[in-house]
Amino acid sequence: MQLRNSHLTRLGQTVFDALVVGGGINGAVSAAALSGKGVRTALIDRGDFAGFTSMQSSNLAWGGIKYMEGLEFALVRKLCMSRNRLIRSYPSTVQEIRFLTTVARGFRFHPTTLWLGAWVYWLIGGGFTRAPRRLQRRALQREEPIIDVRQALGGFEYSDAYLHDNDARFVFGFVRSALDRGCIAANYVESLGGRRVDGLWTIRARNRIDGTEFTIRARTLVNAAGPFVDEHNALTGQVTRHRHAFSKGVHLLVPRLTPNRRVLAFFADDGRLFFAIPMGARTCIGTTDTPTDSPHVEVTDEDVDFILGNINRRLRLDAPLRPTDIIATRCGVRPLAVKASEDVARGADFMQLSRKHVIESDAASNHCSIFGGKLTDCINVGDEVCAAVEAMGIRIPHPDHRWYGEPDDSVRREFLHRSKLMDLDGLTSPDSSEPLTSRLWRRYGGEAFGMLEAIREDPRQGEILIRGTEYIRCELQHAARREMITTLEDFLRRRSKIALVVEARALRESAGLMDACEILFGSGARDAFEAYFASGGN
Numbered sequence: 001m002q003l004r005n006s007h008l009t010r011l012g013q014t015v016f017d018a019l020v021v022g023g024g025i026n027g028a029v030s031a032a033a034l035s036g037k038g039v040r041t042a043l044i045d046r047g048d049f050a051g052f053t054s055m056q057s058s059n060l061a062w063g064g065i066k067y068m069e070g071l072e073f074a075l076v077r078k079l080c081m082s083r084n085r086l087i088r089s090y091p092s093t094v095q096e097i098r099f100l101t102t103v104a105r106g107f108r109f110h111p112t113t114l115w116l117g118a119w120v121y122w123l124i125g126g127g128f129t130r131a132p133r134r135l136q137r138r139a140l141q142r143e144e145p146i147i148d149v150r151q152a153l154g155g156f157e158y159s160d161a162y163l164h165d166n167d168a169r170f171v172f173g174f175v176r177s178a179l180d181r182g183c184i185a186a187n188y189v190e191s192l193g194g195r196r197v198d199g200l201w202t203i204r205a206r207n208r209i210d211g212t213e214f215t216i217r218a219r220t221l222v223n224a225a226g227p228f229v230d231e232h233n234a235l236t237g238q239v240t241r242h243r244h245a246f247s248k249g250v251h252l253l254v255p256r257l258t259p260n261r262r263v264l265a266f267f268a269d270d271g272r273l274f275f276a277i278p279m280g281a282r283t284c285i286g287t288t289d290t291p292t293d294s295p296h297v298e299v300t301d302e303d304v305d306f307i308l309g310n311i312n313r314r315l316r317l318d319a320p321l322r323p324t325d326i327i328a329t330r331c332g333v334r335p336l337a338v339k340a341s342e343d344v345a346r347g348a349d350f351m352q353l354s355r356k357h358v359i360e361s362d363a364a365s366n367h368c369s370i371f372g373g374k375l376t377d378c379i380n381v382g383d384e385v386c387a388a389v390e391a392m393g394i395r396i397p398h399p400d401h402r403w404y405g406e407p408d409d410s411v412r413r414e415f416l417h418r419s420k421l422m423d424l425d426g427l428t429s430p431d432s433s434e435p436l437t438s439r440l441w442r443r444y445g446g447e448a449f450g451m452l453e454a455i456r457e458d459p460r461q462g463e464i465l466i467r468g469t470e471y472i473r474c475e476l477q478h479a480a481r482r483e484m485i486t487t488l489e490d491f492l493r494r495r496s497k498i499a500l501v502v503e504a505r506a507l508r509e510s511a512g513l514m515d516a517c518e519i520l521f522g523s524g525a526r527d528a529f530e531a532y533f534a535s536g537g538n
């Protein structure tokens, strides 16, 4: 809480060059890029960072193979290049993964057409990933015995990438990077709107933890409120050429279906691509694509039936998956940028709506709005927001600074060397086959050196704290100091993915969770614990 409190004080005291409203992926990269290049930046979110859409994605950094059907080759090329850049810049976090795709008899495309499509996709992506591979029915069965090949004509395998530690953790990495470069940021601070006074945006803000209100002043305003961009524009009197349409997407987490680290891809009954994605000891199945009017959505029985029905019809499991097998759910809306004048009818094919992002600036009021966007395209969004802010007259002191990416490989090698000297290499948690050191590096980068130091001084810091998870004591200490954890859910669902992989009941009983709460919340531990489980624990 100390970190948040000190930032709250400074939010009201400084005149910023840029105030970013919304700490999902678009706001987080905007803040990281602006502050990395030396712009005095503030970032607020009315919930937790990545607490809305950016924690509900499919966790993929992908070129959008499915958009080829709509002949959106320019978009696919752009997304493939963004994916490649993410893989290069975050080698331990954004990793290539194979998609084993089954093609059913009677599908609208012949397997040969789809296989050729996979090659075109690979070429559009600059041949950056492993090449596609075609599989006959028997090979498909051999490689992944749980696939029900009785109705299959064959399949193929191609590559994209996935976010190893979950979308919300990835987003927080940008928030942390912004904080490290002087950004003043706070979660649970809502913008109530505002106006320009004497050349400055004067925004009323409310601290949603204690209800207090204060004013934030900035020369430019970046509206990164995701599905609430239009709502926030109404609060500041902005009229834009674009607006959002929403499409709901649901994922279900179930026990791990296959030990292989690859995505199983199918075409669902509605003809759309449909995935079973590995997530630690679980599998994440989805997604749906349903037009909706409101950003506030929830999982319905119909969604569950659709997802479980589709997966059960395509796999040969000992017993079909049932609703009782669901460990956690993910549900959100894709904010899709459409022209303000465009009438998107309810029955319209949302797959035909472009998934491109649009950054719309108004130089007269020093304001920009970010519409649409994808996690995959986040580096471009950061760069484009910097360009928009500069065009509004804000000086960028360090325009060439590279604001994203993991530390240099030599730093990683030094980290691994030091951990080897400490003999930490062999430490793995019972729930993870991954050595502790690579996990620490992936999650914390250069900050993991401090953890080695802590373990050297007190070996207890290297012990698993919350039973049934892979989190060690010094990670909790680090989270308490550096990750602005305000509620238990911030830690369990977003800084970590514990809430997605451990059932709420097991988690409540897990030895060590109360110790973790004491580290995170001190004397407020019991209240934080009770509040989390009272709200359903996910």
Ligand SMILES: Cc1cc2nc3c(=O)[nH]c(=O)nc-3n(C[C@H](O)[C@H](O)[C@H](O)COP(=O)(O)OP(=O)(O)OC[C@H]3O[C@@H](n4cnc5c(N)ncnc54)[C@H](O)[C@@H]3O)c2cc1C
Residues within 6 Å of the ligand: 021, 022, 023, 024, 025, 026, 027, 044, 045, 046, 047, 048, 049, 050, 051, 052, 053, 054, 055, 056, 057, 058, 059, 060, 061, 062, 189, 190, 191, 192, 224, 225, 226, 227, 228, 232, 247, 248, 249, 250, 287, 331, 332, 333, 334, 335, 372, 373, 374, 375, 376, 377
């Ligand atoms: C089901 C699904 C699957 C997806 N899969 C992928 C994928 O695999 N790969 C990919 O690249 N993309 C994927 N996407 C798209 C991607 O997740 C979203 O486009 C992206 O997360 C949107 O980020 P955002 O920052 O615009 O919005 P958000 O993450 O929603 O962030 C906006 C933030 O603004 C805050 N806010 C709103 N109003 C205010 C206010 N008044 N004051 C302060 N804060 C405010 C909110 O609390 C919120 O945290 C998927 C999306 C969905 C729904």
